[in-house]
Amino acid sequence: METPAEHAENLAQLIKAIESTYEVNQSEIARAIGVAPATVNAWKLGKRGSTRGPNPEKLRSLHGAFPKFSEERIFAAARRAAPGPLDEEAERRLLTLFRGLTEEQQRSKLIEMSALNEANKQ
Numbered sequence: 001m002e003t004p005a006e007h008a009e010n011l012a013q014l015i016k017a018i019e020s021t022y023e024v025n026q027s028e029i030a031r032a033i034g035v036a037p038a039t040v041n042a043w044k045l046g047k048r049g050s051t052r053g054p055n056p057e058k059l060r061s062l063h064g065a066f067p068k069f070s071e072e073r074i075f076a077a078a079r080r081a082a083p084g085p086l087d088e089e090a091e092r093r094l095l096t097l098f099r100g101l102t103e104e105q106q107r108s109k110l111i112e113m114s115a116l117n118e119a120n121k122q
Contacts, residue, residue: 011054014077015044018066032065033058054078056120081120 009017018029026044030037035058043054059078063071075082086094098106 009073009077010046010079011043011077012046014069014074015040018062018069021068022066029062029065033061054080056080056083083120 015026015029019025024032026040027037030040039058056075059074059080060071060083062074063069072082098109101109
């Protein structure tokens, strides 16, 4: 069970915890999630590189490669809200609903969803 103190950690502290828990180095973390070692090094040094911070898919990849660290904990360390779960049934329902919209409504929803997605990246 994770404590509130663990949720207060930053991404640099999380990377150090992953290294310690899994006995891996930055290069191995980078390889496991498909980024350059310099990217993991920048995260560990607290350099975000861009105003957006780490890509949400790379954060999810951290959880996939190092599952002892929850997705919520990883996103919190990166100072991002974790995206909600989307199982196959939910995805199917969304697609069914989307197909029932007019072309104009579909364009509108895509714009709205894109804006929400971008807001979550900041």
